[in-house]
Amino acid sequence: MEDLAARRRRVLVDVDWVADHLRDPSLVLLEVDDRPALYHRGHAPGAQLVDWAADLQDPVRRDLPGPEAMKALWERLGITAGSTVVFYGDLNNWLAAYGYWLFTAFGLPDVRLLDGGRQQWIMRGLPLTVDVTGPRERGGAPDPVLHQEMRAGRNDVVAAARGGHLVDVRTPQEYSGQWLSEPEFPGETAHRPGHIPGARNIPWDLAVSLNGCLRPSEELAELYGAAGLVPDQSVITYCRIGERSAHTWIVLHDLLGYRQVRNYDGSWTEWGSMTGMPIARGSDRGVMPVDFTG
Structure with a gap:
């Protein structure tokens, strides 16, 4: 390896x-x-x-x-x-x-x-x-x-929320529902704030040093391992429009060698704008409803 x-x-x-x-x-x-x-x-x-x-x-x-x-x-x-x-x-x-x-x-x-x-x-x-x-x-x-295996859709996200690892890489304020988007990006919003039930919040910028460079790989492995991610299990990342989650995809898949990582490029602007989608708010991950099929 x-x-x-x-x-x-x-x-x-x-x-x-x-x-x-x-x-x-x-x-x-x-x-x-x-x-x-x-x-x-x-x-x-x-x-x-x-x-x-x-x-x-x-x-x-x-x-x-x-x-x-x-x-x-x-x-x-x-x-x-x-x-x-x-x-x-x-x-x-x-x-x-x-x-x-x-x-x-x-x-x-x-x-x-x-x-x-x-x-x-x-x-x-x-x-x-x-x-x-x-x-x-x-x-x-x-x-x-x-390569479709690098990309996640809504049904993939629902499955990951129940039995895999779904990672929301946005700010804690976006995750909790306090913000629809970061204040400097008012045009990139969904209709509802919050996060996908079952997602854990690991902000993308935890991987970045103060000088803008990525942290040492050993520190990155410790960061995501401590958050409960496992390299041989499926992981889906998402953010607001798919760009920050692409950053975390690179860290997990290409730098750390996680085998099954997909980017949900629809991200929150898709999920948070669709009728009938379950939403969690606050700092708790929440649970995907058992009767929701996507």
Whole structure:
């Protein structure tokens, strides 16, 4: 079994690695921000902008992009089967983590995350540019195939709430029902506050150090083990719109080697807006009603 150190090297790159590989023709460096205007104020040389709303979502339905849209995006970005794709962004890599999860879910073989994201690049005083970068090459993108086992739907969530591990990675205030969403994101709300009955609350940012980098893998293993998670049992993560839960998916599945981890990308904005869905409030996990089938 691959050890934690080897997993970390395969998943994360640091700012020094990126700085040393900026001229590597196989590197595709992608910035994903909550506020795309940050990219135009200055970004790592060679980085291309990926827009969370326009590029990583279906333009009409509340859903992932389809395979054709994903291939068109990969072609636009100059991604080939031999590319090393590195995501980074603001907010300690919230949306960069979603991009990582999405590209991995569609079968891209070498996707990595810049540990510490945009914050770490700037803190280290590394160069920024306002030049808008295009791809080094076009054509040759692989055919995307969605790995459904990385994604959870409502029925999967109901089953996990009863007999698996369902993890709500939002803030305690969102989990308890005090907030519909974090105050700085008023447009990303559901109709009702609270959490899915049976879910335990392990906020995503417990995995992040003050400098924005992920905590050492041994500390992460202890954190999630102490919360009751077991590496060989099924885990489903969710948040509000699927981006923070993608971050925890990376930690559990790719860094710690949990075998069966799925991201419920519909998350609370789906569950908390649908008629008839059971909701728990307060700090207690609650229990999924026995007669609820989803």
